Amino acid sequence: MVEPLRVAIAGLGTVGAGVIRLIDANGELIARRAGRPIEIVAVSARDRAKDRGVDIARFDWVDDFTALAQHPRADVVVELVGGSDGPALALARATLKAGRSFVTANKAMIAHHGLELAQAAEAGDAALKFEAAVAGGIPVIKGLREGAAANEIERVYGILNGTCNFILSRMEAEGRDFAEVLAEAQAKGFAEADPGFDIDGVDAAHKLSILASLAFGTQPAFADVAATGIRHVIAADIAEAAALGYRVRLVGIAEADSHGLFQRVHPHLVPLDHPLAHVTGATNAVVAEGNFVGRLFFQGAGAGDGPTASAVVADLIDIARGEFGPPYAMPAASLLAGTPADTGERRGRAYLRFMVEDKVGVLAEIAAAMRDAGVSIESLMQRGAHADGSVLVAIVTHEGPERCVAQALEKLRGSTSLVGQPMWMHILQ
Amino acid sequence: MVEPLRVAIAGLGTVGAGVIRLIDANGELIARRAGRPIEIVAVSARDRAKDRGVDIARFDWVDDFTALAQHPRADVVVELVGGSDGPALALARATLKAGRSFVTANKAMIAHHGLELAQAAEAGDAALKFEAAVAGGIPVIKGLREGAAANEIERVYGILNGTCNFILSRMEAEGRDFAEVLAEAQAKGFAEADPGFDIDGVDAAHKLSILASLAFGTQPAFADVAATGIRHVIAADIAEAAALGYRVRLVGIAEADSHGLFQRVHPHLVPLDHPLAHVTGATNAVVAEGNFVGRLFFQGAGAGDGPTASAVVADLIDIARGEFGPPYAMPAASLLAGTPADTGERRGRAYLRFMVEDKVGVLAEIAAAMRDAGVSIESLMQRGAHADGSVLVAIVTHEGPERCVAQALEKLRGSTSLVGQPMWMHILQ
Structure with missing residues (x-):
């Protein structure tokens, strides 16, 4: 019998529970595809007693997140705690230092500390994977790192925040103003009570900086992303745009050329003949334009427990297969320092x-x-x-x-x- | 210095020349991404003297395609000759038998002989890769094999033939009939002089059967694809569809459930709110619907030398990185025999x-x-x-x-x- 890949999960919110449900539901199929089973051995979260709709009694319970890095049976730690620093970062550092692989959906942490963590992973011949950190279930990290790897990428851009796209789509469909639609989205749970992270473009900026590194072989430079959100878009802007043949979308866009590395999240007018104009609701979409492949377009669910769990487990399958290399496609040491473009x-x-x-x-x-x-x-x-x-x-x-x-x-x-x-x-x- | 991955290319048509151009243009970047250079060492084609716009004098010339399998310096053979049998198949068999890796854009050969070749590859611990065989530059084989690998795929479908989509888009935009637009497409080189392979759905059927195997873990079953092309679509059909809120697209669709394996290529009415309705011109697009990820949508150039070369070289980069496994995501021996659905x-x-x-x-x-x-x-x-x-x-x-x-x-x-x-x-x- 082949040894399973043994996994410890930190964080049992909706995504953590989703990963457990996914492995329960598709475990046999995953074992066929990965060449060996993927088995959860340990979990850690803030509240042990909380009902998450999945049975966690069969896993080792660990009170302290960080201790998962040393769990005697875990080959890989999956981090679904969130936050750019704090326990998530401590766990990442400890896991990689122990020479174990690390999978995360944490875009803020990767945007801020991705380079350091990639170096730690490479030093220990371990995997650092973060497909779920960008565009939920869409395999866009893989698309850039591998699918489009033969190309010089001219630009990468897309709709990277589902909450904003949901709000803009509603404003468009119903002619309503931003504040009204935001309130509705909050009431329905599509937007956070403190929505600034989404609607001011910070979340999209995190994701964009990760995509830019992969696309251009540059060091992550989140601080250089100029982010403007959708707070000041009014119904009349959307109507004017429509009259001109455009739709309003919050687009994160990155380009690298002789002027330097350009990274911006900003509301854009997208022409109707562009595929991004047809991305509605809480969907995400990413476009990569390469010098040989032309325009590649990826679309799917950008959030939610199912899609995010799908991306996390795809990373685990790559690790189970031994099909992984440097997190940013090339050794972290060879990533170039990008000068911000004027x-x-x-x-x-x-x-x-x-x-x-x-x-x-x-x-x-x-x-x-x-x-x-x-x-x-x-x-x-x-x-x-x-x-x-x-x-x-x-x-x-x-x-x-x-x-x-x-x-x-x-x-x-x-x-x-x-x-x-x-x-x-x-x-x- | 790391050893380069040494490549022999059989077939120097537009795609073969494209692969050479791509490696010339992006070689340095590819070496950074792949961890080592990719170097063409030998080529073979029918006519040595033909001007292909690229310098081939620097490569070993081999008169007989099949001899590339034994070329003393090649790690990998790239086959761009075409045809389901004949020299292409002989070369594939000989290469894999020699324990060397094999990359191909040959959808007909993979549709007919993929299972046998996958077994040969696995027996020799070699790679068999065919990203370029389906949907040109779109990394959809990778999307199914790896990106969506955590999911039970419920159905996979898409626009798999650029010629048909070009013709249908033109008919739609200009209200013209099939025969007229086909003649124009032929005059412009967008359709073959003998267009049956494209317009009768055979080419799309080849690609669909490859996608179905990857999606469902079933043995390739090209013979079970029911293929109907677009020859009998008239301008009035497109107008009626438009009046009802649909566009006409040639869709290849595969599903696997308790009724068996369903594979069909057929003209469909696609509702306007579906992303396939917005795929126009010679573009390809593939949708995979998974039980956790939901709907994933991939779009891009389905043909052409640049996009196809991009997919071929992406496969070479995976091989250079050592990131490859069984061609159909799981060992060929574990693929199930799919019963055709009623x-x-x-x-x-x-x-x-x-x-x-x-x-x-x-x-x-x-x-x-x-x-x-x-x-x-x-x-x-x-x-x-x-x-x-x-x-x-x-x-x-x-x-x-x-x-x-x-x-x-x-x-x-x-x-x-x-x-x-x-x-x-x-x-x-």
């Missing part, structure tokens, strides 16, 4: 929306600011007074450097004609 | 289209045939006389067993009221 020189088209007072000369003021900054206007829509008496002015620019748009907005920022802050969205090309 | 019991909704003579009683005849066979009609459209005086009748049925639809059509087949054969398309659910 976005000012980045060329693109912009959507700009202003709420202005309904008085003479406002349009001239906006138009003058654009002209003075060298921003060329492709189209301009002015829509008559809203309930509060303000008027919407939406502009789509011709392609040009972002620095010009920034200058124009800077010039207008002091204007007494503007109601609230202008909205700037990039148009995905 | 499609008569398969339940679904159907689109049926008749061209009929414009005379009294035809509609009653059709309606009676449906009633007698137990087919419940959801909607029926009759469109006034065409140029030849015939009338179009399109029916969408409620869900029911396919055997009833088959009976109704059988009953009508002898009718003198019908002009030509009825069209039956399945509605994708």
Whole structure:
């Protein structure tokens, strides 16, 4: 009989329970595919008594997460505790130091400490795997690390946060405003009580920085991701975008070229003929564009216990098969330090929306600011007074450097004609 | 210095030349990712003198394909000759018998001889890899074999032939008929002079049978794929489908359940809210539905030298890394023999289209045939006389067993009221 791969799980929330349920349900099939059984031997969580809908009495219970690293029977530790530091990081360090493999769904920890952990894994000939950390059940880490490995990746981008996409899809379908849809999503459990992590783009930024390292062979650089969320998108933006043939999506995008490493999470206008425009609800999707393969598009459930457990166990199967190598596709020591790109020189088209007072000369003021900054206007829509008496002015620019748009907005920022802050969205090309 | 992975290439058509170009362009990056360089050492093709736009003088030239299996310096042979039998198969057998790894883009050979070749590979601890055989550059073999490996796959399906999708997209965009668009595609080189292999669904059937084995752990069973192509789809079918909220796509679909293994390539009506409906042009896309991951969707270029070379070299990188195992995810000996499912019991909704003579009683005849066979009609459209005086009748049925639809059509087949054969398309659910 072949030895099973023995697994210890830290964290028994919905994903941890999902991993147990998955191995219970598909264990025989997994053993056929992996060449040997995958067997859970130990678990650890905060509350031993909590009913999780799965029987955990058959596993060793360990009170202290970190002790799993030394569990006498575990070959691999699966970390589903969360948090970029604290117990999760302590467990990762201890496990890899012990020369054991480590699987995690923890995007924050990998975004912040991935390089250190990869070095520790390589030093101990152990696996460090984190498929579940990006885009839930979609095998996009594998897609970049292996599937597209023959290519120079020109850019990688996608819809990386299901909560934001759910909210934007609802706003789009129902014409409602952000705050209203967020409240509904919170009531239904699709958004956290403290939603900032999702809606301000931090979660997507974590995932983007992981994808960028894999795609470009650069050291993880989460601090260099410029993240703007969807808090300031209004129903009228979505309607204007629709009238122009676009949908609004929170897109994380990374590119590496002679200007450096560019990483940004920002609301974008996505043209209807682009596959990202058709990604609705809490779905995730990732596009990788390679110099030989062209555009690869991966879509699936970005969260949830089933999809996340699927990714965690896929990593375990790779480990059981012995099919794993350096976590970032190449040795951590050979990852290059990416210089952050100057976005000012980045060329693109912009959507700009202003709420202005309904008085003479406002349009001239906006138009003058654009002209003075060298921003060329492709189209301009002015829509008559809203309930509060303000008027919407939406502009789509011709392609040009972002620095010009920034200058124009800077010039207008002091204007007494503007109601609230202008909205700037990039148009995905 | 680490030893390179040394490669011999049989076949220097567009894909073979593409592989050389890719390794020339991305070789340094590939060496970083693979942990060692990938080096072409020998090539073989029919015509040594032909200008392929790449320098082949630096490689050993071998006149006889099969001799590459014994080339003194090659670790791996890449076969890009094509054909299910003949030199390609002889080369595969000889290479694997010599205990060397084998990479191929040859869907016909894998569909027919995959099981035998997998056994030979496993016996020699060599790799047999065929990512490029299905859906060009999309890493869908890897997606099933590894990415979704934790799941029981409920069904796998997709758009597996770029030529057909190109033709259907054009018919849709321009309202033209099949023959006209095919002629244009042939003139532009998007379709072969002898297009039967593509448009009759044989090529898609090869790919589907490969996906089915990987998804369900069943022995390849190409002979059991029921393949119908797009030859009889008319512009009016596409217009009727559009009016009902569908697009027409040639879908290969496989399911395994208690009824057996179901494999079919057939034109389908795809609802607009399904991602396959938005796959246009010569693109391929594959959907895998797993019991934990839900729906995974992969899209990309299904053919062309760059994408196909990308998949071939991804396989070489896996081999260079030593990250490979049994070709069908599990040992060939443990693949189950799938019993072909009885499609008569398969339940679904159907689109049926008749061209009929414009005379009294035809509609009653059709309606009676449906009633007698137990087919419940959801909607029926009759469109006034065409140029030849015939009338179009399109029916969408409620869900029911396919055997009833088959009976109704059988009953009508002898009718003198019908002009030509009825069209039956399945509605994708």
